[in-house]
Amino acid sequence: MNRRAKFASKLALTALTGLCLTTAPSLAQQCGGDFRQFLAGVKQEAVAKGLSANAADKTLAGAQIDRKVLSRDRAQGVFKMTFLDFSKRVISGYRMKNGAANMKKYAAIFQRTEQEYGVPAPVITAFWALETDFGAVQGDFNTVNALATLAHDCRRPELFRPQLIAAIEMVQHGDLDPQRTTGAWAGEIGMVQMLPEDIIKFGKDGNGDGHVRLKQSAEDAILTAGAFIQNLGWRRGEPWLQEVAVPQNLNWAETGLGKTKTGAQWAALGVQPRWGQISGNLPASLLLPQGRKGPAFLAYPNYNIYLEWNQSFIYTTTAAYFATRLAGAPRYTPGNPDPGLNDAQMKQLQTKLQSMGFNVGKIDGILGAGTRAAVQAVQERLGMPADAWPTPALLNRL
Structure with missing residues (x-):
């Protein structure tokens, strides 16, 4: 994946008002209208914040509206793969092999990153692999054009205008080339796909060249990712995810995100580790994807930090599991899950749940947090195993 779904979730949650906002009478319009006038307002704001007029001119002089960016923005894809399908697809032998090779190749900077920020090499390496295939696929959208396009567009200027200002600051630092720097359609840059504001705030010079260049320097990308993940709340020396075997007489209604017991309490209920030892004193949720x-x-x-990076449950769980594999865990036991629902069935289920008073959000066929919670509640109400996994049997009962 070559863009930050965490940021994409912000895009989806922002109201699509279509209104042009203003900040102060002295500045040009916040969005919409004549594009060159809009850019003049961005320059004025950047200079007012202490950036040089020269850097603003260098950044914005050749900026253009990119219609492909608008097309991608209007038609964001939806995530409907199951955990087993997605994890098997993205955790390939190639990525396992190259992940191990990169952890060895960059062992010194990974060691420094863990010493300074507490984030282990497998955690960063898994993100590095899933975001850009270790830098091989970083996106081919001109970053300044993408940010200028989305900042000028009146759907979410409050999200993108600050990123465009941050891009000007990166140009001033010599860390972004307005003509040549490319990345994701929503403006994320580099091997671990970070937005300009985050690069400005958390960017680290890992190779000692005086710059933070996440596109070219693996050392910069690794150290910066460590600083960013620490800021999200990473807890040094603690696990993040652990595969377990579960007894069949468990109270399934107690499973899922947001429902925690200590590791010792789960063990007392018969939950057993498939590798390593359960951390008895730590709170933990039992996930059944x-x-x-x-x-x-x-x-x-520490699993919650993955949700800060990317709010898709399937992506998050896959990234966390991938990191455990890179840390030495064996391949998961896939089991034999009950068949799930196809797209039409999932939308039918969501429509029914909504009619029953549950907040499932948009009827989109995605098994998101709201739909999972509603499914679990209905399963419990009907006396079915409340494991939050929607099946044809549940749909038929409704």
């Missing part, structure tokens, strides 16, 4: 018959994981507090 495809129900009680599929893989099961204990998610410790």
Whole structure:
């Protein structure tokens, strides 16, 4: 994946008002209208914030509206793969082999990153692999054009205008080339796909050349990712995800994100580790991505940091599991999950749940947090195993 879904979730949650906002009478319009006048307002704001007029001119002089960016923005894809399908697809032998090779190749900077920020090499390496295939696929959208396009567009200027200002600051630092720097359609840059504001705030010079260049320097990308993940709340020396075996007499209604017991309490209920030792004193949620018959994981507090990076449950769980594999865990036991629902069935289920008073959000066929919670509540109400996995049997009962 070559863009930050965390940021994409912000895009989806922002109201699509279509209104042009203003900040102060002295500045040009916040969005819309004549594009060159809009850019003049951005320059004025950047200079007012202490950036040089020269850097603003250098950044904005050749900026253009990119219609492909608008097209991607209007038609954001939806995530409908199951955990087993997605994880098998993205955690390939190639990525496992190259992940191990990169952890060895950059062992010194990974060691420094863990010493300074507490984030282990496998955690960063998994993100590096899933975001850009270790830098091989970083996106081919001109970054300044993408940010200028989305800042000028009146859907979410409050999200993108600050990123365009930050891009000017990167140009001033010599860390972004307005003509040549490319990345994701929504403006993320580099091997771990970070936005300009985050690069300005957390960017680290890992190779000692005096610059932060996440596109070219693996050392910069690794150290910067460590600083960013630490800021999200990473807890040094603690696990993040652990595969477990679960007894079939468990109270499934106690599973899922947001429902925690200590590791010791889960162990007392018969939950057993498939590798390593359960961290008895830490709170943990029992995750069943495809129900009680599929893989099961204990998610410790550090798992929440993955949700800060990317709010897709399937991507998050896959990234966390991938990191455990890079850290030495064996391949998960896939089990034999009950069949799930196809797209039409999922939308039918969401429509029914909504009619029953549950907040499932948009009827989109995606098994998101709201739909999972509603499914679990209905399963419990009907006396079915409340493992939050929607099946044809549940749909038929409704």
